[in-house]
Amino acid sequence: MSAAPRSRSVTAVGLSLWLIALAVLGAGDMGGRQSRGTVSVLATWTGDEGDAFRGVLDTFSRTHRIHVDYQGTTALREVLSSEVDAGTPPDIAVLPSSGELAAYAAGGRLIPLDDVVPARPRAAYGRLWTPRVRVGGAERTYGVAIKADLKSIVWYDTRRRPGELPALAADGRRWCVGMGGDATSGWPGTDWIEDLLLQQQGAEVYQRWATGRLAWDDPRMVRAWESWGALFGAADAERALITDFRAAGRGLFGGAGRPCALEHQGSFIRGGYRPPSRADFAFSAGLLPDADRRSTAREVSGDFAAMFGDSPEARELMRYLASATAQRAWAEHTEPGRTRPFFANREVPLGVQSHDPVARRIAHALRDSGALCLDASDAMPTRMRLAFQRAVLEYLSDTGAGPARLLRSLERVRGEIRGEPGRPWLSTVCG
Template sequence: MSAAARSRDVTAAVLGLWLVALSFLSAGDMGGRQPRGRVSVLASWTGAEGDAFRRMLNTFTQRTGIRVDYQGTTALREVLRSEVEAETPPDIAVLPSPGEVAGYADAGDMVRLDRTIPERTLQQYGPLWKPTLRGGGAVYGVAIKADLKSIVWHDRNRRPSALPALAADGRQWCVGMGGDATAGWPGTDWIEDILLQQQGKNVYQAWATGGLPWTDRRVTRAWRAWGSLFGTDTARTALITDFREAGGKLFGPNPPCALEHQGSFIRGGYARPADADFAFSAGLIPETDARSTVREVSGDFATMFRDTPQARQLIRYLASADAQQGWAENTAEAHTRPFSANSTVPLDAQGDDGVARRIARALKNSGALCLDASDAMPTRMRLAFQRAVLAYLSDTRKDPIGLLRILEKVRKSLRADRGQPWLSRVCG
C-alpha cells in the first residue's frame, strides 16, 4: 500500500473515532438515549431561576430522550402574543396569571389538559390551582409553581411585638411600584389583600370574577384604607422605585424602612435571604383583623398550545410531584427554592429552611387561599387596575371614587363582551 493510501486510511479512522466520541457527547444529557423528538417551552424564568428550571427539564430529557428547547424571557406576554398571532406558538408555555390562561383558552388557542394529565395527578391540586372558565369544567392550566402573597417581610432581628407599631407608620413601609410594562401591580396586591382581609373570601371572589362592582362600598373602603396609610412623600417615592429595589432597604444598621408587603418570591431577590423573616399581613395592613386566616396567593400555570406526543409527556411530567420536588431540591444552595401547589410534595423539599417551610405549609391549606385577583381578571381589566393604582398614588388626598367609576365602566364593558372570559372561581 502506498504512503498516500495509508495516510487516507489513518485519516478515515481518526474521523470515525471522532464521530463516535461526538455521538456519545451529544447524548450525554440524555443518559445515552437516542433523541426521541423535541418540545419547546416558553416561561418567564431567567438567571438563577431559569437555571433551576432547566435542570428539571434536563432530568426529563435524560428519562425520555426528548430534547427540550427552553426560552426564558421577562417579556413573556409580548413574546407569546406575537408567536400565537404568527401561528407559531411554543408547545408549552408557563403563564403567570390564570386570567391569561382563560383568554387563550376561550379563543381556542390552547389544548385541554384534563384529557392528558391523569386524574390522580389533577386530584393532587386544589380547585384554584387548576382554574376553569365560567360555565365550563375543562382544565387548561395547572400551577406548577406557587407563591404566598398575604405576608409582610422584615429583618429577622426585629421583635414580632414591634411590628404593629411599625406598620401603623406609613413611612416604615418599603414600597416600589415600578415593574417595566406592568408598573403598578404591587399596588394592586395591596388593595386585593386589604379587601380579602377586611371582607373575606366570598366578597373577594365575587369582585375578582367580575360579579361585584368596583364602586361597591366594600371595594371603596379597601382603596381608601390603603391611601390613608401613606403620606405624600412615601407615595411619590413608591412611584419612582422599582419593586425589585424597594425591599433592599430593609436590612442594615439604620434602614430607612422596616416592612415590605410582597409575595414569597421576593425573598430570592434580597442580598441576604437568610436575614429575612415574615409575618402574615392580617392585622398589619390597614383596618384588618389579625385573626384572619385567609391568604392571597399566585401561581405559574403550565399550558399546552400544541398537541404532540412530546408535549403530552412533558406536561404530565411538569404537573407531577416528582418533578416539582426535584426542581426544589436541585436548586443551587445559594438560592431560594420554588414552592409547589401540588399537595403531595413534602415540606422536606424546602430542606432545613424554616422560613420556606412555613410558606410551604401555608400553601398546602388550599381551603383558605385565594388567587391574586388582578391576575385572574381579563387583561384589559388588569391593566386598567394597574394604571388606576398609579394615578391614585400620585395624589392620595383625592377620593378614589372617580377612578373606581372608570374601572366600573371597564368591568361592565368586559362583562358584555363574550370574547373576554372571567374565571368561575379564585378561592379554594
C-alpha cells in the same frame, strides 16, 4: 488510475466522521441514546431560577429521551403573544396569570389537560390550582400550577421583635414600597388593594369582585382603596412611584438608602434579600389597616403550565412537570444558599424546604390556610388588569383626590369587557 479509489476512500472516511459527530450532537443530554423528539418550553425563569428549572428539564430529557428546547424570558407575555400570532407557539408555556390562561383557552389556543394529566395527580392540587374554563359549552382543565407563592404576608428583619410590628405598620413612613416593574409597573399596588379587600371583607366578597361580579365602585371596594391611600403621605407616595419593587426592600436590613421596617410582598421576594435568613414574615391580617385580625384567608399566585401544541412528547413532559417527582427535583437543583420554590402539589413533602423554618411556614400556609384566593388582577382579563395597574399609579400620585373617579372609570371598563365575546372571567378564584 489509483487516484479515484483514494478519493472515494477519503470521502467515505469524512462522511463517517460527520455522521458520528451528528450522532453525538443529536444525543445532547440523552447519554448517547437517540432522542425521541423535541418539546419547546417558554417560561419566565432566568438566572439562578432558570438554571434550576433547566436542571429539571435536563433530568426529564435523560430519563425520557426527549430533548427540551427551553426559553426563559422576563417579557413572557409579549414573546408568547407574538409567537401565537405568528402561528409558532411553544409546545408548553408557563403562564404567570390565570386570566391569560383563560383567555388563551377561550380562544381555542390551548389543549385541554383532562386527558393529559390523570385525575389522581390533578387531585393532589385541588381545583384552585388547576383552573377550569368553559369553552364551547364544556368546562375543562387547561393549566396546572407547577409553582406557587404566598402573598398575604409582610416581611421584616428578624432582629425586630414581633411585638413591634403593629406600631410600625401604622406609620406609612416605615413601609418599604416600590411600584416600578418595567412594563407591569403598578402591580405591587394592585396586591395591596386586593389583600386589603380580602382581609377586610373576606373571601366571598373578594371572589365576587375578582370574577367580575362586584362593582368597582362598591362601598367595600372604596374602603380598601381609602385604607391604602390614608397610610401614605405625599413624600412616601412619591418615593414609592419612583422605586422599583426589586429595590424597595433593601432598607429592611439597615443597608444603604432610606431605612424601612416592613414590606408587603409575596414569598418570592425573599430570594432577593441578602441574606435571606435575616427575613421573617407575619400574616398581613394582623398588620394592614382596618383588617379583620382573625382572618385566615390568604392571597396566593401560581405559575400555570399549559399546552399550546399537542404531541406525545409534549404530553409526556406535561405529566412530568405536574408530578411530585419533578417538583422535588426542582427544589434539589436550587443552588445552596438560594431560596427554594414553593408548590401547591400536596404530594410534594414539606421536607423539600430542607431545614428552613420560614420556608416551611410558607409551604404549610399554601396548603392549610382557612381560604386561599388567587391574585385577583392575575385572574382578570388583560384589559381589566392593565387598567387596574394604571389606576393605582394615578391614585398614589394624588391620594388626596380620593379614588371615586378612578373607580368609576374601572367600573366602565368592567362593563365593556363583560359585553365582549371571548373575554372570559374565571368562575372561581378561591378554594
